[in-house]
Amino acid sequence: AGCEAALIASRRGHDVTLFEASNRLGGLLNTMDGMELKWTVARFRDYLVRQIEKSAVTVRLNTKAGPDDLAGFDEVIVAIGSTPAVPPIPGADDKNVSFATDAAKDEPSLGHRVAVIGGGEIGVEMGLHLASHGHAVTVLELQGVLSPESVPVHFRSLLQARWEREPNFSYILNARVTAIEDGRVVYEQGGQTAALPCDSVVLAAGMKPRSDEAMAFFTGETRVHMIGDCDRVGSIQSAMRAAYALASNI
Numbered sequence: 001a002g003c004e005a006a007l008i009a010s011r012r013g014h015d016v017t018l019f020e021a022s023n024r025l026g027g028l029l030n031t032m033d034g035m036e037l038k039w040t041v042a043r044f045r046d047y048l049v050r051q052i053e054k055s056a057v058t059v060r061l062n063t064k065a066g067p068d069d070l071a072g073f074d075e076v077i078v079a080i081g082s083t084p085a086v087p088p089i090p091g092a093d094d095k096n097v098s099f100a101t102d103a104a105k106d107e108p109s110l111g112h113r114v115a116v117i118g119g120g121e122i123g124v125e126m127g128l129h130l131a132s133h134g135h136a137v138t139v140l141e142l143q144g145v146l147s148p149e150s151v152p153v154h155f156r157s158l159l160q161a162r163w164e165r166e167p168n169f170s171y172i173l174n175a176r177v178t179a180i181e182d183g184r185v186v187y188e189q190g191g192q193t194a195a196l197p198c199d200s201v202v203l204a205a206g207m208k209p210r211s212d213e214a215m216a217f218f219t220g221e222t223r224v225h226m227i228g229d230c231d232r233v234g235s236i237q238s239a240m241r242a243a244y245a246l247a248s249n250i
Contacts, residue, residue: 001228001239002027002079003048006057008247009077016057017073021064025049027081028229029236031101035129037162041236067217075223075250078214079243082207082229087117091180092203100126100204107133111199114138115185117177119146123204124159130202131168138196139171140187146171172196207233225250 002018003025010016024030029045032038052059070076084099086092098106100118103126112135116127119141131137139146146163150156163169172189179186184195207229214230225246228239 001243002077003052004240004243005077005079005227005247007048007051007055008244009250010055010057012247012250014075014250018052018057018059019063019065019069020059020061021080023061025052025059025061027079028101031104034104034107035125036132037125037128044236067219070217070222073222076217076225077246078217078224078226078230079228079239080210080214080230082209082233084203085206085208087177087203087205089117089177089180094180094182094201096182096199097180097201097203100202103202104129107135110135110202112136113198114200114202115140115196115198116202116204117180117185118204118206119143119171119173120204120206121147121150121159122206123147123202124163126202126204127169127171128159128162128166131166135168137169138198139169140175140177140185140196141171141173142176144173146173209233 006016006018026045026049029041032041084101098110100122103110107130110130114130114135114137116123116137116139119139123139124147127137127139147156147159150159172187175187175189177185177187180201184197185201186193186195209232210230214226217224227242227246231242
C-alpha cells in the first residue's frame with residue numbers, strides 16, 4: 001500500500017518521501033521469499049520496487065519515522081501494516097513456536113514434525129511450503145474446511161490439488177487448540193481431547209492492524225491518512241485499491 005500510494009502521488013506531481021523502517025521495500029511480501037507457491041507475489045513485489053526506483057520518490061530505508069519526524073510535510077500517509085495475531089493459547093510464546101510470517105525464513109531451524117495452527121490460506125500455503133522441504137506437516141483448523149477464504153474458482157481448486165498430492169502434508173479439521181506443550185499440541189475435536197506430537201509449531205492465526213501505532217500520527221498538525229493493513233487487514237488487492245484511491249485524490 002505504501003509503495004503504490006507513493007508512486008501514484010509522485011506521478012500526480014507531488015514531492016514524495018517514502019520512509020521504510022527496514023532495509024528493503026515490500027513489507028509483508030518480503031516474508032514470502034523462497035516460497036515456490038508465492039512466486040507471483042514475489043515478482044509483483046519486485047515490480048513495485050523497480051517502479052519506485054525509476055520514479056522521483058525519495059526513499060529513506062532503515063528509517064522508522066515517527067510523528068515528530070514529519071514536520072514540513074503537507075500530507076502524511078500511514079501504511080505501517082499489521083502484526084501476527086497471537087491466539088490466547090497457553091504455550092503460544094514458547095521457544096519452539098514461530099509465526100507464519102517468519103516460517104519461511106525459519107524453515108532450516110524447524111524440527112521435522114511441524115504443527116501449523118490455523119488452516120486459512122496463509123496456514124495452508126506455509127504448510128505446503130514446509131512439507132515440500134521435507135517437514136512432516138499437520139495443519140489444525142477450527143472450521144470444517146481448509147482455506148475457506150480462498151477464491152473458490154481456479155485458486156482454491158489449484159491449492160487443494162496441491163495439498164492432495166503432497167505426501168508430507170496432512171490436516172485435522174474442527175480442531176480447537178487448547179495448549180502448546182513441549183513436544184505436542186493439545187486440541188479438542190468432537191468433544192474429545194487429543195494430542196498431536198510435534199517438534200515445532202507455526203502460528204497462522206491471522207494478523208492484527210497496527211492501528212494504535214498509526215493513530216499516533218494524528219497530531220492535528222497536518223492531514224493524515226491510514227491505508228492498508230494498519231487501517232484494516234485485507235489482501236494485496238484491497239491494499240492496492242485503497243492506495244490508488246487515496247493518492248489519486250490528494
